[in-house]
Amino acid sequence: MTSYTLGQKYISPTKPERGVFPLDHEGECKETMLKYMLCLSRNDNKPSLCQAESKDYFQCRMDRNLMKKHEWEDLGYSNEQQRKT
Template sequence: MSAGGAFGGNRGARPVPPEKGVFPLDHMHQCDLEKKDYIGCLKSSGHQSENCRIFSKKYLECRMAKNLMAKQDLSELGFRNERDLENLREENNGRIENGS
């Protein structure tokens, strides 16, 4: 018989939560409007999440403002400011025009 717990787990070890991906549920429905806007956008765009980034950003900003998730720079979550996006577009257009 194994010295570990059920399914090979160690009964004495303390669980460690993941760094990202798990955060408190919105039991008080503080960000329902933002969530509904995002889900509505997904449905109307054929579930193309790229088309709904602004709603996703607003939802995450609401969650951070209401302490439903840790506050962090949105650039760490895949959002860039408009100036960065414009520079990226210009770089990509230059590569396409130059054949790179």
């Protein structure tokens, strides 16, 4: 069968919004992600109780270029929270 493309619009890709980052296809941060998910399930899905695990997960992603490096304050971690971890 022949496909006709005349008259179709070309859709150009757009840059992802902040907070959208590549999937971890190689499973480089799978262990830290599982620790975070386990923490959430143990703490009634309250992310405030799993900040150390989420910070470890973000650090893993930043170290492996799966997300852009950000300051911790930009990711919602205050200086007080950093002292606790």
